[in-house]
Amino acid sequence: MNITSRLAWRNVWRHPRRTWLTIGAMVFSNALLVFMISIQFGMYELMIDNTLKAFTGHLQVQAVGYKDDLKIRQVVPDARSVAERLRSELELETITVRSSAFVLLSSEDRSYGVQVFGVDPEYEPRVSSIPGLVREGHYPTGRDAQEIVIGKVLARNLRVGLGDELTLLGSGRDGSFAAAVAEVAGIFDSGVTDMDRSIAEIPVGFFDDVFYMEGASHAVVIVTPDLASVPGIKSRVEASLPINEGLVVHDWDALQPGLKQAIQADISSAFFMYGILVILVAFSVMNTQLMSVLERTHEFGIVMSLGVTPGRLGTLVILETGMMALAGLLLGALAGGLVTLWFTYNGFSYPGMDQMAANFNLPSRFYPQVTVLTLFLGPAVVFVGSILSSLYPALRLHWLQPVAAMRAV
Amino acid sequence: MSAVRCIDLCKTYRQGDQDIKALDHVDLDIPEGDFVCLSAPSGGGKTTLLNAIGGLDVPDSGEVWVAGRRIDQLSKGDLAALRLAQIGFVFQAYNLVPVLSARENVEFVMQVQGIASGPRREKAMAILQEVGLEGLEDRRPAEMSGGQQQRVAVARAIVSRPALVLADEPTANLDSVTSGELMTLFVELNQMHGTTFVIATHDQSVMAYARRLIKMLDGKIVGDIDQQPG
Numbered sequence: 001m002n003i004t005s006r007l008a009w010r011n012v013w014r015h016p017r018r019t020w021l022t023i024g025a026m027v028f029s030n031a032l033l034v035f036m037i038s039i040q041f042g043m044y045e046l047m048i049d050n051t052l053k054a055f056t057g058h059l060q061v062q063a064v065g066y067k068d069d070l071k072i073r074q075v076v077p078d079a080r081s082v083a084e085r086l087r088s089e090l091e092l093e094t095i096t097v098r099s100s101a102f103v104l105l106s107s108e109d110r111s112y113g114v115q116v117f118g119v120d121p122e123y124e125p126r127v128s129s130i131p132g133l134v135r136e137g138h139y140p141t142g143r144d145a146q147e148i149v150i151g152k153v154l155a156r157n158l159r160v161g162l163g164d165e166l167t168l169l170g171s172g173r174d175g176s177f178a179a180a181v182a183e184v185a186g187i188f189d190s191g192v193t194d195m196d197r198s199i200a201e202i203p204v205g206f207f208d209d210v211f212y213m214e215g216a217s218h219a220v221v222i223v224t225p226d227l228a229s230v231p232g233i234k235s236r237v238e239a240s241l242p243i244n245e246g247l248v249v250h251d252w253d254a255l256q257p258g259l260k261q262a263i264q265a266d267i268s269s270a271f272f273m274y275g276i277l278v279i280l281v282a283f284s285v286m287n288t289q290l291m292s293v294l295e296r297t298h299e300f301g302i303v304m305s306l307g308v309t310p311g312r313l314g315t316l317v318i319l320e321t322g323m324m325a326l327a328g329l330l331l332g333a334l335a336g337g338l339v340t341l342w343f344t345y346n347g348f349s350y351p352g353m354d355q356m357a358a359n360f361n362l363p364s365r366f367y368p369q370v371t372v373l374t375l376f377l378g379p380a381v382v383f384v385g386s387i388l389s390s391l392y393p394a395l396r397l398h399w400l401q402p403v404a405a406m407r408a409v
Numbered sequence: 410m411s412a413v414r415c416i417d418l419c420k421t422y423r424q425g426d427q428d429i430k431a432l433d434h435v436d437l438d439i440p441e442g443d444f445v446c447l448s449a450p451s452g453g454g455k456t457t458l459l460n461a462i463g464g465l466d467v468p469d470s471g472e473v474w475v476a477g478r479r480i481d482q483l484s485k486g487d488l489a490a491l492r493l494a495q496i497g498f499v500f501q502a503y504n505l506v507p508v509l510s511a512r513e514n515v516e517f518v519m520q521v522q523g524i525a526s527g528p529r530r531e532k533a534m535a536i537l538q539e540v541g542l543e544g545l546e547d548r549r550p551a552e553m554s555g556g557q558q559q560r561v562a563v564a565r566a567i568v569s570r571p572a573l574v575l576a577d578e579p580t581a582n583l584d585s586v587t588s589g590e591l592m593t594l595f596v597e598l599n600q601m602h603g604t605t606f607v608i609a610t611h612d613q614s615v616m617a618y619a620r621r622l623i624k625m626l627d628g629k630i631v632g633d634i635d636q637q638p639g
Contacts, residue, residue, distance in 0.1 A: 007506065011508060299507075308521050
């Protein structure tokens, strides 16, 4: 350690209580940031995972333009073969086909417009949570069964129960009139009113017959093992698609822009709060360093008279701040990391959370996500904020005149 | 060659609604290797003159030359470089960095000069030995007597072998014995290394060591006496 570093280190400890208070503020805010960011990122992952696993999947192969304009004509030809090939190439069983059409669904008393999906009963439970949310009856078991699964709200609106018949009226892929009668086999309860009111599912073979799909579907839905593997699998799927068939691979943020926007909005508001915390710490550091510079004015005058430039003195002040900030970063990251690690194993919950989570098909405990990013993002910002806050006290030294400084008491 | 030359130097301070002439048309020439005492009562202008010579304060008018270079128009950075390389300061109140040991205080200036740690340490130890502080190198200022602290300050001032040492009331806080020892040390350094000393004092016993005594009053030089050091 050279003398400047030694000098900075000893200056830091001239007033141990003041130094510990400043470092303490940094440690507290850093630990809090580590915990909050880890919880936040863990929740996002859970939100994304649960939302995507509920229905959308991480990736979908679709006809170009289908995402923005859900026309029944825009299909993936021979979709079941595409899905089969992808299952084999990617060694992934969480791939299924899905078709969709808008129909008028009628019971004896009432009619409602809904989006009906043609699903593969064998593979759908592997990519979607809806089969697991069937609270009454059962999910269709055969591809050609003339059965329908509807949401709890829709069942109530239509005034139907298990075993009742519903009539579907819509347009087929070829523009012809499509109509069928299906028996209510199951009623699901996702806890999301919109979903429970507006969608219905029928087996894909039955859907093919009713809407004249001729083996085509509207999407091949893929659920990847985790979010991190999405880009890699997307590239492999793109490479594997038949050329010139007008197909495209969408990832989850294209399929669910609202989810990404919601997360971004949450990140913005959370980071605004974190920003305020960092600014408060920065002011605390600035106060400490300003006091420290003011009470050493005489000493600075002396060393300036010896030939030390204000720039070097400014560097000394920044170095002192850097030492405190580094201690705050390491201790804060350690404290925050340990607390968060405990919650990583034991989960994080609060009273009433299990009930709310069950409604949204979420687990009753959140598990924070500890990564290098969550561990050091907050403390690094506090570190930089502290260094920036020391610039003002350091810059003040540039205006210091040795003679005037030496007169200071 | 002149170590210090001042030409028609003026400096006025404002105190309340009064102008105080700290330097009033001062002309001064100090040759290299001289041992000069500036004597004046309090407020006579000796500290202001020392500050002007050391580039710590800028005169209102006139010229200051140090080692053949005009310094009153230099930038802050150039003045700092000049002080670092050519001028050593010794202050009344020792003014050591309290958190550094005696050796580190001496080394600090050399580190700023960019001297490598090995030679720096060697030089610091040698100079501390020269000023009689062998064995006290690792003590911090608070653990030393006033005389010892002033010796550290002297060691710090001369370690880079400056051409000029400016001392402002260096014995004011010392007892007569320690004061005598310090002045003997100054004389030895002046004789051994040819360093020019300019000492501001109003202590008669200190003036006795000088070869030249410059008397000031109200910012003016009122006497310039060559004398046989006692």
